[in-house]
Amino acid sequence: MTTQSLFMPVKEPAPNGKMKGAARKTPNRRARRKLATRQALLNATLSLLASRSIDALSVDEIAMRADVAKGTFYNYFKSKEEVFQAIRDEVAIAIRPRLHEERMKATTVEEFISCTFRTFFEYVAADEGNFQAIRRNTDTLRVRMDTPEIIAGFQELREDLQKAIAVGLFPPIDADYLMAAIVGVAFEMAERMLRRENGDTDEAARFATALFLGGVRALPHLPGLAPSSNGGTPDKAA
Numbered sequence: 001m002t003t004q005s006l007f008m009p010v011k012e013p014a015p016n017g018k019m020k021g022a023a024r025k026t027p028n029r030r031a032r033r034k035l036a037t038r039q040a041l042l043n044a045t046l047s048l049l050a051s052r053s054i055d056a057l058s059v060d061e062i063a064m065r066a067d068v069a070k071g072t073f074y075n076y077f078k079s080k081e082e083v084f085q086a087i088r089d090e091v092a093i094a095i096r097p098r099l100h101e102e103r104m105k106a107t108t109v110e111e112f113i114s115c116t117f118r119t120f121f122e123y124v125a126a127d128e129g130n131f132q133a134i135r136r137n138t139d140t141l142r143v144r145m146d147t148p149e150i151i152a153g154f155q156e157l158r159e160d161l162q163k164a165i166a167v168g169l170f171p172p173i174d175a176d177y178l179m180a181a182i183v184g185v186a187f188e189m190a191e192r193m194l195r196r197e198n199g200d201t202d203e204a205a206r207f208a209t210a211l212f213l214g215g216v217r218a219l220p221h222l223p224g225l226a227p228s229s230n231g232g233t234p235d236k237a238a
Contacts, residue, residue: 054084099120
C-alpha cells in the first residue's frame with residue numbers, strides 16, 4: 001500500500017525572508033530530523049495496519065519498519081495506541097481546510113450539505129487504505145474523541161453551521177445536533193461506500209443530501225422494487 005504523508009508541510013520563507021502565513025522560523029536541521037522520524041513512525045504504522053490490526057502489532061515491528069531503534073519510538077510516543085491516535089489526528093488536520101473552504105462557497109442549504117458529504121467521500125475514496133485501517137482499528141480500541149485536533153474539526157463544522165444559520169441560509173435549528181448527525185452519517189456511509197465494488201462518491205453524496213433535506217420519503221427508490229402487498233418483504237416490480 002502506498003502511504004501518503006499525513007504531516008502538514010512546514011511553510012517556506014517568502015522571498016522577503018518572512019514566513020508565508022505564519023510568524024515562525026524555518027526548523028533547523030535537528031528539528032527537521034525529528035519531524036522526519038515522527039513521520040516515519042506514522043507511515044510505518046499505517047503500512048503495517050494495511051493487513052493487520054493494531055492489537056496484532058508490536059512496538060518492535062513499528063520501529064523496525066521505520067528503521068529506528070525501539071528506544072527512539074518512545075521518544076515520540078508512549079505506546080502503539082498513541083501513535084494510532086496521532087494518525088487519526090493528522091487525518092483530521094489534513095481534511096479540515098478543504099471541508100471549510102467548500103462549505104464557505106455554499107449559497108443554499110443543499111449546496112452546504114452536498115459539498116460537505118461530497119468532499120468527505122472524495123477524500124476517503126482517494127485515501128481508501130488509510131481510512132479503512134483507521135476505521136477497522138477504531139472499532140477495537142478506545143480511541144479518544146476529545147483530542148484538540150478532532151474537537152477542532154467538530155467545532156469548525158458547528159461554527160460553519162451557526163454562521164449559515166445567522167445569515168439565513170439554514171432555519172434556526174440546533175447546530176450541535178445537526179453537526180453530530182452529519183459526522184455520524186458521513187463516517188458510516190463512507191465505510192459502506194468503500195465496501196461496494198464500484199463505490200460512487202457522487203451517488204453517496206446525493207443520497208446523504210436527500211436524506212438530510214427531505215427525510216426518508218425524499219430518498220431515491222431502488223429500481224425493481226415495489227411496496228409489499230402483504231406488509232412483508234417488498235415485492236419485485238413486474
